Amino acid sequence: MRVNFYANSSKQGAQECACELSLKAKDLGLEVTQNAEDADVVIVLGGDGTILRAVHSFIGVPVLGFNLGGLGYLAAVGREDFVFALECLSKGKYSVSSRRMLSVSKDGVESVLALNDVVLSREMSGRSVSIDLSIDGRFVSNYLADGLVFATPTGSTAYSLSAGGPILMPESDSVVVTPLNPHALGSRPLVLRDDVSFTAVSRGRTPGEGLRIGVYADGVLAMNLSEGECVSVTRAERSALLVELEGYDPYDVLARKLGWSGSSVK
Template identity: 40%
Template sequence: MHAMKNAFQTVALIGKYMNPEMREQILALARFLAERQIGIFIEEKTAEQSQIKGYTTVHINAIGAYADLAVVLGGDGTMLSVARSLVDYQIPLVGVNRGRFGFLTDITSESMCEAMSLILAGEYQTEQRILLSATVMRNGEPVHQGRALNDVVINKNGMARLIELEVHIDGQFVHRQRADGLILATPTGTTAYSLSAGGPILHPMLDAIALVPICPHTLSNRPIAISSHSKVEITVVQAPDVRMHLDGQMQFELQQGDRILVERAKKTVTLLHLLGHSHYDMLREKLNWG
């Protein structure tokens, strides 16, 4: 009788840095996987911060070459940075929630071993999430480029004055707005900062981008949703102190006259969920809907 083949042979474990409770969780999951003859890699910073020894460690950028599944233990912030690092490798991600909200990390730490055994048995569903690619053009030259799974945010830094932005979509002029800033959110990002700014919640399967003004001077300046295949160009018309944030984790100082080109990134991120996972159940739970 042959042992049943697992859906994944090698698994990388990535944990939230600087979190002392994380060590026991990672070790418990590593032991569980080892018992099932799964090859285990621990992301090197995770191993270092959690003082884990005895397992093969790999740099975050090398995980895609070694593992065929990555398990992310942490909150949505950890998942965002891991997703951006691994998107080019097309390696599926599973999220174990150790944060507060956990829109992306939907497996509880209490049920992680049980959930992993179902995933290894092939009992999971996949979901593709789009990213945005943002390029800053200055005097006709690209000066900065990055990707975001949640959102690209252009906002004022510390000054009380409003900033003025001009928006074109697919080469067509949309408006010139004076506001505290503008959020361009993927469907994933519509439950993050965009939601706080009054933006719509888009289902993750929608091929759309939400453009959400932050505290616009003209109250009729409303959020809009556009095709994710559109190309958006934002020009910084007037701004004494403005910057661009990607997923709230990376920032770049902008100057007057800069043009920010935002479009859908070529590759998507694959998230794995347990069978029966419902986006609406998750929204109801996280947002306390009745």
């Protein structure tokens, strides 16, 4: 098996850790390649942001996250399990999970992929934005809010969760739409099938207001919307590939990351 180490150079000690793990990987019989496209697995050293960058850079190559950051939902392998993870790879004790992605396009021209979420939010601090949302061509609602989040099951534990959205299991065929600080108390997250098509139109609060909306894919500014312009958000044809080690349990990950406690009643 060929592995590639992709380290976040801004993380202190990440490069040194990659070198040490490369030696350990070779000791376990793994082949270390410098070309990620030639690897069977790309091992990412960093946090969730680093994993997202790796996924976008190496679509089609399975990615395994070694957490050098903070919370780390995607980078689920902690420092204490780095060697154990390499042993699992060397013994073939892992599976590859296909994770759904979103595609966002403006006026049918630009198309950008997102593994976690597509976020529409205000560019100017302190001002809410007005967004019309249609689903499969049917108008649903106008949102006066700080923005909207379209999240995949993988991304449901990221920005959407912090804004009050629900947690979706990775295998769910769903997408969640979560308003950010809406002015209407009745504006709540929506969970829908992931084969629907969303259209979001920027509406000025007052005619000619000129307030622009930023469209972010996995936290990176992808495009801007002026008043009257729209974006379409759909399920992408391509998927991200994430490595899950033997014994991986999404509920256990949630319990550890969210600090759930207690035990079942016997």
